[in-house]
Amino acid sequence: xxxxxxxxxxxxxxxxxxxxxxxxxxxxxxxxxxxxxxxxxxxxxxxxxxxxxxxxxxxxxxxxxxxxxxxxxxxxxxxxxxxxxxxxxxxxxxxxxxxxxxxxxxxxxxxxxxxxxxxxxxxxxxxxxxxxxxxxxxxxxxxxxxxxxxxxxxxxxxxxxxxxxxxxxxxxxxxxxxxxxxxxxx
Numbered sequence: 001x002x003x004x005x006x007x008x009x010x011x012x013x014x015x016x017x018x019x020x021x022x023x024x025x026x027x028x029x030x031x032x033x034x035x036x037x038x039x040x041x042x043x044x045x046x047x048x049x050x051x052x053x054x055x056x057x058x059x060x061x062x063x064x065x066x067x068x069x070x071x072x073x074x075x076x077x078x079x080x081x082x083x084x085x086x087x088x089x090x091x092x093x094x095x096x097x098x099x100x101x102x103x104x105x106x107x108x109x110x111x112x113x114x115x116x117x118x119x120x121x122x123x124x125x126x127x128x129x130x131x132x133x134x135x136x137x138x139x140x141x142x143x144x145x146x147x148x149x150x151x152x153x154x155x156x157x158x159x160x161x162x163x164x165x166x167x168x169x170x171x172x173x174x175x176x177x178x179x180x181x182x183x184x185x186x
Contacts (some may be wrong), residue, residue, distance in 0.1 A: 001164060001165065001166050002049075002087060002089075002130070002162055002164050003130065006129060006130070007129050007130070007131065008026045009026075010125070010128070010129040011026070011044055011091060011129070012024050012025065012026055012044065013125075014122065014125050014126060014129075015042055015044060015093055015113065016042075017116070017122070017125075018112060018113045018116045018117060018122065019040075019042050019093070019095065019109045019110075019112050019113050020109065020112055021039070021040045021041065021042045021095065021109055022039075023039065023040070023041045023042065024041075024042040024043075024044065025041070025042070025043055025044070026044050027043065027044060027045045027046065039097070039098070039099075039104075040095055040096065040097040040098075040099075040104065040106060040109055041095070041096050041097075042093055042094070042095050042109065043093075043094045043096070044091055044092070044093055044094075045091065045092045045094065046089070046090075046091060047090040047091065047092045047157060048088075048089070048090045049087055049088070049089045049090075050087065050088050051085050051086065051087060051088075052085075052086040052087065052088050052161075053085070053086060054085070055083050055084060055085030055164075056083070056084045056085065057081055057082070057083055057084075058081070058082045058083075058084055059080070059081055059082075060080045060082065080167060080168065081167075081168045082165055082166065082167045082168070083164075083165070083166045083168075084163065084164070084165050085163070085164050086161065086162075086163060086164075087161070087162045087163070087164050088134070088159060088160070088161060088162075089131070089159070089160045089161075089162055090157050090158070090159050090160075091157070091158050091160065092155055092156070092157050092158075093110070093113055093155065093156050093157075093158065094142075094153065094154070094155040095109045095110055095152075095153065095154050095155070096151060096152070096153050097109070097151070097152040097153075098149070098151065098152070099152065100150060100152055104152075105152040105154075106141075106143070106152040106153050106154035107139065107141060107152070107154045109154070110139045110154040110155070110156045111139070113136075113156060113158075114136055114139070114156065117133060117136060117158065118133075126160070130162055130163070131160040131161065131162050132160060132161040132162070133158075133160060133161075134159040134160055134161050135158075135159045136156060136157070136158050136159070137156065137157040137158075137159070138156075139154055139155065139156040140154065140155050140156070141153070141154055142154065142155055
């Protein structure tokens with residue numbers, strides 16, 4: 001399984017470093033600044049997570065001899081099944097800035113994300129989360145007037161690759177797990 005409890009705060013930290021903005025939050029997080037009055041805010045949203053190709057079902061032998069108890073309480077099944085598959089995850093970074101000045105407009109922060117995403121330390125940080133960087137889509141300018149004030153808003157989509165693995169905790173059933181009884185008469 002993809003561990004969102006690790007990925008979400010990890011991506012917040014990574015996008016904070018990429019954008020240079022201190023206020024970065026995952027979708028639905030409580031905002032310290034609902035609408036920024038100065039500086040900028042980056043909101044991250046999960047746009048999509050799709051499977052790529054077909055998931056593979058792997059079978060492994062009994063539990064590890066180093067851990068005879070294992071997750072099955074000492075009665076290991078004959079085979080353990082694991083579903084493994086590639087996932088493509090798209091995260092949108094939306095930057096909102098109250099400033100239109102050349103160094104603080106939202107497009108500046110979006111370009112920083114694009115430029116810095118290829119740095120080796122950023123790639124390593126992304127890999128630690130169990131993700132691989134795939135590509136960046138074109139940025140979009142969504143600037144508009146809110147509360148009689150121009151807001152600088154830009155967004156960019158970043159595509160990541162991941163592997164999802166799910167182990168069947170019960171183990172693989174065998175023929176001994178099934179019973180066949182004669183049909184009942186009506």
